Amino acid sequence: MEKILIVDDSEEIRKQLKWGLSKDYSVFLAANPKEALSLFTKHQPNVVTLDLGLPPDENGTTEGFRCLDNILKMRPVTKVIVITGNDERENALKAVQKGAYDFYQKPIVLEELKVILKRAFYLHKIEEENSKLMSTRAAMGGMVGQCLEMLDVFSVIRKIASADVSVLINGESGTGKELVARAIHSMSLRKDGVFAPINCGAIPENLIESELFGHEKGAFTGAHIQVQGKVEYANKGTLFLDEIGELPTHLQVKLLRFLQERTFQRVGGREDIPIDTRVISATNIDIPKAIKEGKFREDLYYRIGVVTINLPALRDRKGDIILLSNLFLRRYSEEFKKRIRGFSPSAVDMLESYEWPGNVRELENRIQRAVLMAESSMIEPQDLAFTDEPEKRGFSAARAVTLKEARDRLERDLIISAIDRHKGNIVKAAEELDVSRPTLYDIMKRHGLFHDYSTYRQQDKKEKV
Ligand SMILES: Nc1ncnc2c1ncn2[C@@H]1O[C@H](COP(=O)(O)OP(=O)(O)OP(=O)(O)O)[C@@H](O)[C@H]1O
Ligand SMILES: [Mg+2]
Incomplete structure (x- = not known):
């Protein structure tokens, strides 16, 4: 049975509602804010009726409003119906502004209230389903975007996910390359296999080979046991070669051979090991340029990039900034249990005019921080921390530096x-x-x-x- 919490200091009303609602709901009763919050925390009811005049301020509204705030802070999705006295329309509206779902004026007519409650539970359910849908936007691996460039990216992903071709993802740091790679994997026939990422730029040059291909016992000093590399680990799954542009030349040769033959040897080994894996690579450098400079093998480039996906920088998809901001706002207000309704107009201006050198990753970090810092129910410019050390920030306007x-x-x-x-x-x-x-x-x-x-x-x- 659905749970409902009734908060009212009048014993008569508590009794009346308990009697009237117990058939349809499991009813919890609280006579003051303290009881209300402890019952609320314990039972997490989806719907609450709240009398504003609670002790010790029976004739005012401070306690009621505080209680409302606390409930919504703990669980913003709760539907709170504020119960007010006869001519307290102003307070009722204020409560709704503060996030109450609805209000109801005394005297209570049970049949009327029941209709309101039913609707509140219904709405709560729909919203919950909706937010589940949003959070499992598995359709595109959690990626959002509505600008033409991103819609294009999504359509390419859908087309190529199940065709076992190699994919090269180009994009500045923080544009979502790994997210795209994971989305392709999760939409492919290999989705039950592993997704094995390896960052070719982060591993010291002398270790990459054995990280990738593994090694035999005794292959070099310190190789006490046989170790599997990422390539072997990725068998039946997807191998994600991040920052492939950083791969040293001699390993480019070995990787190319692996991609051609689909077999490889561990470092210090003789055996050809067959592997069935899909390779997705990512880079933030200009590979054609690296080819011209002799740093990247052209034949490898063609092997890894049967399909290439270019992710636009965030500053080139301004239309997505607010969409993404809201996604992160929802994610982090939920995580930090803060009730934040949105961005103030000047915060929106800032978000849209900033250059975002760190792209979506930077946006996510800033919103996360802002949610933590925000003191009101709106994110304000100062929460976004653009102002400190301006010369090191990405604003181009009205500064002495570009x-x-x-x-x-x-x-x-x-x-x-x-x-x-x-x-x-x-x-x-x-x-x-x-x-x-x-x-x-x-x-x-x-x-x-x-x-x-x-x-x-x-x-x-x-x-x-
Ligand atoms: N379109 C998007 N929708 C939602 N979240 C996104 C999107 N693009 C990126 N993100 C988020 O931004 C962060 C950075 O994305 P990701 O790690 O995929 O970028 P990257 O290009 O691999 O970055 P780097 O080059 O720094 O490794 C992640 O937390 C990711 O979830
Ligand atoms: Mg990455």
Whole structure:
């Protein structure tokens, strides 16, 4: 039976409602805010009737409103019906503004109230189903988007998911590459197999080969046992090669051979091991350019990218910013049990005019933080934390620096401090910065830092041997 909580300081009313509603609902009764909250926490009823004049403020409304706030904070989906005195229309409307579902004026006519309650339970059920649907938007692996570019992406995903072709996903950091890869996997015939991600840019160069292909016992010092690599682990599933642009050249050859023959050998092994896996790769670098520069093999590029998907940067799909913001707002208000209704108009302006260098990931992080910080029922600009350290933020308008300058400056500062922190150990600095060593060298070169750190580099080389 559905549960209902009746909060009223009049014993007579409590009795009346208990008697009138027990046939249809399991009824809990509270005479004051304290009882109300403890019963509410314990039983989590979907519908509550709430008298506003509660002790110790029987003739006012402070206790009632506070109780309403607390209930909605704990469970925003609760349908609260506020019961008011005869000429308290103003309070009733205020309650609805604060998030009450409806109000009802005394004296209580049981048959009337029953109709209201029935509707409240019904609505609650629909909303719950709806939000389940939203949260299991498994249809597209939880991805949302309504701009043409994203609709295009979704349609490509639908078309290719079940065809076992290799897919290369291009996009700036934080645009959703991994989400796309997972969506393809979950919509494919391999969905019951594993999704095995490996980040080629984050693993030190000397370890990638055995991470990918595994090794035999005794293959090198320290190889005490035989170990399976990601390729083997991904058998019957999907192998996700993240940051494939960072894969060292000799491994590009080995990967290519694997993709052609569908067999491979563990490091230090002789046996050809057949593997049935689909390969999805992602990159945030311009691979055709890397090919021209001799850093990426053209034949591998064609193998991994039978289909390519380009994810637009968030600043190029402004129409999706508010949609995504609301998705994250719902997600985190639920997680942090905060009742937040939306964004203030000036917060919306800010969200839409910001450049989002970190794309959807940055948006998600900012909204998460804002939900935590928000003090009212609306997200305000200050909750989004755009204002501190403006020169390091991505705003382009009315600042002395351009976005590119700001980004470069931040990048340069981060690199210098990471290298200093690791006393010039580039391998460790690269690890901390989550890029490969060659990439770090490239970026350092671009910033003219290479020269400053050339002594460090020698040290780095020595360490590697
Ligand atoms: N269209 C979308 N709808 C909902 N959430 C999204 C969408 N795109 C990205 N996200 C969310 O943004 C975050 C970053 O996405 P993801 O990790 O897939 O990006 P990425 O391109 O792989 O980033 P990186 O290059 O930094 O690894 C994730 O939490 C993801 O759930
Ligand atoms: Mg990623």
